[in-house]
Every structure is written in structure tokens, then in C-alpha cells.
Amino acid sequence: MSTATTGVRLYKLGPADQIPLGEGRAFAISDHQVAVFRLRDGQIRALSAVCPHRGGPLADGLTDSQQVICPLHNHAFRLIDGHCTTGAPSVQAYHVRVDNGELVLHLHAQLDP
Ligand code: FES
Numbered sequence: 491m492s493t494a495t496t497g498v499r500l501y502k503l504g505p506a507d508q509i510p511l512g513e514g515r516a517f518a519i520s521d522h523q524v525a526v527f528r529l530r531d532g533q534i535r536a537l538s539a540v541c542p543h544r545g546g547p548l549a550d551g552l553t554d555s556q557q558v559i560c561p562l563h564n565h566a567f568r569l570i571d572g573h574c575t576t577g578a579p580s581v582q583a584y585h586v587r588v589d590n591g592e593l594v595l596h597l598h599a600q601l602d603p
Pocket residue numbers: 541542543544545546560561562563564565
């Protein structure tokens with residue numbers, strides 16, 4: 491039986507300003523579909539891009555400073571942690587930051603020792 495350690499992999503996604511303020515973009519990273527949002531105040535958030543209700547594209551949802559609304563049936567997900575405030579399952583939240591104008595996503599990965 492092998493043991494696994496948890497590591498973090500960093501993925502550069504390109505310039506932050508490729509995402510207009512107040513909008514989101516979907517990225518395929520490893521086997522993850524990630525929606526990255528650039529809020530109107532300049533903060534960056536990232537959630538799983540696929541709505542757990544019926545697979546709606548969360549990157550195309552309406553955002554405010556707190557949440558994104560799925561464009562298909564209006565379930566709402568908190569941008570800070572992916573919690574659904576309207577009764578659907580939650581989505582995964584990812585750590586994302588801007589480094590010298592570039593988006594950097596942190597993904598936790600199971601690594602063999
Ligand atoms: S698919 Fe997102 S609310 Fe239904």
C-alpha cells in the first residue's frame with residue numbers, strides 16, 4: 491500500500507486583463523474545468539466551471555462581489571468558497587492570484603512519494 495502526499499501545482503493562465511472586469515472565463519487545467527472571475531473591484535476568484543445542478547457554464551454567470559448566478563437555472567454560488575446558497579450541491583473553490591499581471595492558479599495534487 492502506498493502512501494500519498496499532498497502537493498500544490500501552480501498553473502499560469504495568462505494575463506489577468508484577458509478577463510474583462512465583472513466577467514468570468516473557463517479554463518481547462520489538467521482534468522479540471524475552472525471558471526476564473528475578475529470582479530469589478532479587481533479581485534480574482536476561481537470555482538469549478540461546471541454547475542453541479544445540470545452542468546451549466548458558471549463562467550458565463552452573472553457575478554457581484556459575493557456570488558455567481560448560474561445562467562441556466564439561477565442557482566447561486568459564493569465566490570469565496572463555492573457554497574451554494576440556493577440548495578444545489580456546492581462547487582470546488584480554487585486559490586488563484588495575480589503575479590506580475592499573470593493569473594496563477596493553485597491546484598492541490600496527490601503525488602506519489
Ligand atoms: S445547471 Fe446551473 S442552476 Fe441548473
